Every structure is written in structure tokens, then in C-alpha cells.
Amino acid sequence: MxxxxxxxxxxxxxxxxxxxxxxxxxxxxxxxxxxxxxxxxxxxxxxxxxxxxxxQVHKRGVRLEAATVKASIGGQMTGILRATLRDTDGEALQDKEIVFLVATTRQEVGRADTNARGVAEVSAGSNGLDPILWAEALATGWIAVFSGNREFLPAEAKATVHLSIA
The missing domain is CATH 1.20.5 (Single alpha-helices involved in coiled-coils or other helix-helix interfaces)
Structure with missing residues (x-):
């Protein structure tokens, strides 16, 4: 043995x-x-x-922050995925596309451009028809992705979803 x-x-x-x-x-x-x-x-x-x-092209770094989502289930899933994009000096980056993905499957939840404060948001209610997608996000979290461009390097940030029943 x-x-x-x-x-x-x-x-x-x-x-x-x-x-x-x-x-x-x-x-x-x-x-x-x-x-x-x-x-x-x-x-x-x-x-x-x-x-x-x-x-040589010297791309600038960025900081991407993904906020923890507080979602609720009442008749429909509600919650907002939110990410903030700034340069390394802390200045907000406007009009940059952020893609929101489920952490494990990398399936797209939505996409949005950053506003003047560098914030991009996607409403969970608009995707509430796919309960499997949201169940996966609840279990594993979600990722915000900035693909980068000619001036800035790409970045990713992960956050979680906390669920409450309304």
C-alpha cells in the first residue's frame, strides 16, 4: 500500500x-x-x-479598472458592468471601445465606448434574456478588454458579480 x-x-x-x-x-x-x-x-x-x-512606435500604457457589479433578480436581471480607462498619468481616455466578456468562456456580453470620464458601461438588463451567460458571469466573474490602438497598449481587468434578490 x-x-x-x-x-x-x-x-x-x-x-x-x-x-x-x-x-x-x-x-x-x-x-x-x-x-x-x-x-x-x-x-x-x-x-x-x-x-x-x-x-519605433512607443505606445503608452493604460490602466483599466473593472468594477464589481451588484446585480439583482426581481422579474429580470438588473445590473451594470462598468470599466474605467485611464492613461498612466491618471487622465481619462474618451471614445475608446471596451468589450465586456464572461471570464471563463470569453463570450461577449456587450461593448461600449468610454465617456469623458473614461467610463464605459453595459446594462445587464439588455442581456437578461440569456440566463446561461449571466449564470457563468456570476460564477466566474467578467473581464473588461481594451484592445489598444496606435497610441495605447491593450489592457484587461477582471471583476466579480454579487447577486441579490430584489
């Missing part, structure tokens, strides 16, 4: 090491992608001698 126990424990440790290795590999890939996005070459300006000069 102890031989079997030791064998099982050994297998568990090996699986844990493999999982940790996969997590580290994912982190490395994400870091490499971030570096590549920050060092993309754009255009082909000339150097005055007819040759082209590569110039």
Missing part, C-alpha cells in the same frame, strides 16, 4: 511541476508579446538619401 501511495504522491508532484511549467511558459509568452507590441516598427520614413529609416 505504501508503494502505491508513494507512486501516487510522485505522480501528483510531477503534475504540479508540469502545471507550474505551463504557467511560466504562458507568462513568458505574454511578456514577449508585450515587448513586441511596444517595439513595433511603423512606416518607412526616408533618411534624406533615398533610403528608408525604421522608427
Amino acid at each position: 505504501t508503494t502505491q501511495t508513494n507512486n501516487v504522491e510522485s505522480q501528483i508532484q510531477e503534475l504540479q511541476q508540469q502545471i507550474r511549467l505551463m504557467q511560466l511558459q504562458q507568462q513568458l509568452q505574454q511578456m514577449q508579446q508585450s515587448q513586441q507590441q511596444g517595439q513595433q516598427v511603423s512606416g518607412s520614413p526616408t533618411n534624406g538619401n533615398g533610403g528608408s529609416v525604421a522608427s
Whole structure:
């Protein structure tokens, strides 16, 4: 029996090491992608001698915050998914599209542009017809995604949903 126990424990440790290795590999890939996005070459300006000069595009970082949603069920699901987008100096970024996704499935819940305060909102009531989608968001949370653009790097933020019965 102890031989079997030791064998099982050994297998568990090996699986844990493999999982940790996969997590580290994912982190490395994400870091490499971030570096590549920050060092993309754009255009082909000339150097005055007819040759082209590569110039680096330095994208600015952003801070994306996803607010915890307080949803309620009365005759219909109500609640608002809210995300705030700012640059690294804390200035609100207006007219930037934020996509709202269920955390585990990454299924889209909705999308909205940020206002003058950098806030984008999607009403849960408009998607209340899909109870499976909202049940998944209740269980796993949701993600706000800014895809980035020519000036700003992409960002994601996760939040949870707290449910009350009205």
C-alpha cells in the first residue's frame, strides 16, 4: 500500500511541476508579446538619401479598472458592468471601445465606448434574456478588454458579480 501511495504522491508532484511549467511558459509568452507590441516598427520614413529609416512606435500604457457589479433578480436581471480607462498619468481616455466578456468562456456580453470620464458601461438588463451567460458571469466573474490602438497598449481587468434578490 505504501508503494502505491508513494507512486501516487510522485505522480501528483510531477503534475504540479508540469502545471507550474505551463504557467511560466504562458507568462513568458505574454511578456514577449508585450515587448513586441511596444517595439513595433511603423512606416518607412526616408533618411534624406533615398533610403528608408525604421522608427519605433512607443505606445503608452493604460490602466483599466473593472468594477464589481451588484446585480439583482426581481422579474429580470438588473445590473451594470462598468470599466474605467485611464492613461498612466491618471487622465481619462474618451471614445475608446471596451468589450465586456464572461471570464471563463470569453463570450461577449456587450461593448461600449468610454465617456469623458473614461467610463464605459453595459446594462445587464439588455442581456437578461440569456440566463446561461449571466449564470457563468456570476460564477466566474467578467473581464473588461481594451484592445489598444496606435497610441495605447491593450489592457484587461477582471471583476466579480454579487447577486441579490430584489
